[in-house]
Amino acid sequence: MKGWSEDDPSAAWSALLTSCTKLSRQPQWKSACDAAGTLGTQPGSTRARHYFEQHFSPWLLRNTETSTEGLVTGYYEPLIRGSRSRNQRYAWPIHGAPADMLTIELGDVYPELKHLRLRGRVVGNKVLPYWTREQLAERGDQVPAPVLLWADDPIDLFFLQVQGSGRVQLPDGRTVRVGYADQNGHPYQSIGRWLVAQGELTLDQASMDGIKRWASANPQRLRELLNTNPSYVFFRELPASNGGPIGALGVPLTEGRSIAVDPRYVPLGAPVFLATTYPLSNRALNRLMLAQDTGSAIKGAVRADFFWGFGEQAGREAGRMRQQGQMWVLLPKGIRPPGAR
Known part of the structure; x- marks a missing residue:
């Protein structure tokens, strides 16, 4: 995965544990979620990276046989x-x-x-x-x-x-x-x-x-x-709360680590590695995300909406974001994504 070594996967750990509150009810996800639970809430970068590499296989998402890039927008x-x-x-x-x-x-x-x-x-x-x-x-x-x-x-x-x-x-x-x-x-x-x-x-x-x-x-x-x-x-x-808004998965979104996807191609709750750029720039934004939301404008395999968080600064970033990017969905080993050949 392009840029995988540049990100700290432990920064997405709390979002993963949040996803697992829903995913662990599904047999194909239970083993991976149980293993995450044994590592606690702050496993550190090395242990988190080892966990993802041990329990998941990355699948590059494609729009067509030759097209692996798609639109990445932002919301807040x-x-x-x-x-x-x-x-x-x-x-x-x-x-x-x-x-x-x-x-x-x-x-x-x-x-x-x-x-x-x-x-x-x-x-x-x-x-x-x-x-x-x-x-x-x-x-x-x-x-x-x-x-x-x-x-x-x-x-x-x-x-x-x-x-x-x-x-x-x-x-x-x-x-x-x-x-x-x-x-x-x-x-x-x-x-x-x-x-x-x-x-x-x-x-x-x-x-x-x-x-x-x-x-x-x-x-x-x-x-x-x-x-x-x-x-x-x-x-x-x-209800009033201090966390992020509730996404389509039914869990609070995590600033900078949650994305909206098209669930026809990416299972809700799954980790997704996103390789794109920051708004209005060529600076790499390579980050492990969790697919925790959907949207009426989010259609297609390589299509993501990046959750920037709450407030004016998040709104500025979200409003300017219209980048190209690639996406890899991480699924428990032995599981294939929808439509995989």
């Missing part, structure tokens, strides 16, 4: 301002999951479509696609979904939805943690790419900060901008 846990009550300042709803949305698990009928699902709504005797972002905005208070909180900025709320979890600071200084509850079933479309296609921004300017600046300068086009992405994320309120 944002802090936005909000309120429990609606007023002139706090006017943008943070919705919980709607009562009328159906979720159809395709894998229940077609096993080869595991991890794929449809969302819809019943109209008469038909199931139709659920409302798009634009349609939800048009319905306003008629949306059959609870309002958990009210945000003061629509762009901040949009990026909260893109990240999938975050914290909301109330007027009295307290914070509320919210996490992903569901999504309306429509594909994610990048508003940054739309701005580039419209000639409003260059590709280099289409970062999160660049989009926010454009929105601030063009408030009359805000709704047009947001509606270019039909995807809409619904949230749930989470």
Whole structure:
């Protein structure tokens, strides 16, 4: 694995132990997780490296027979301002999951479509696609979904939805943690790419900060901008905690050591060695990660979203990250990855 010797695998140890709280229930993972448990919480670099080399086999992920590079983006846990009550300042709803949305698990009928699902709504005797972002905005208070909180900025709320979890600071200084509850079933479309296609921004300017600046300068086009992405994320309120947000695996994410992947190609919870570069640079970022999350925009074998942590600095790094990289999934010896030949 390119760069394996450059990383300290013990830095990913706590994330591995977190993954093992879920993976150890699976027979193929139990031996490796039990062995990790015997080494304690701080095994040191040498023992951690020996552990991974003894218990796992690396599998290079490929998009095609010849393509082993893919896109690596970043995400983070944002802090936005909000309120429990609606007023002139706090006017943008943070919705919980709607009562009328159906979720159809395709894998229940077609096993080869595991991890794929449809969302819809019943109209008469038909199931139709659920409302798009634009349609939800048009319905306003008629949306059959609870309002958990009210945000003061629509762009901040949009990026909260893109990240999938975050914290909301109330007027009295307290914070509320919210996490992903569901999504309306429509594909994610990048508003940054739309701005580039419209000639409003260059590709280099289409970062999160660049989009926010454009929105601030063009408030009359805000709704047009947001509606270019039909995807809409619904949230749930989470208990207060000091750890990272809860990912799709059901465990807290670890800053700088968790990634979101496409579970069709990478089992959730698995170690993944990522060879990429830091945002806007050629400086190598070779790091052992844990696949603990998913995302609607994370599709393909060589595709990762790097979790940078909480706050403004993490947001800056995440917003600038759009690198190329390679990925090796580490599986217990004797186990083959999905689709391996």
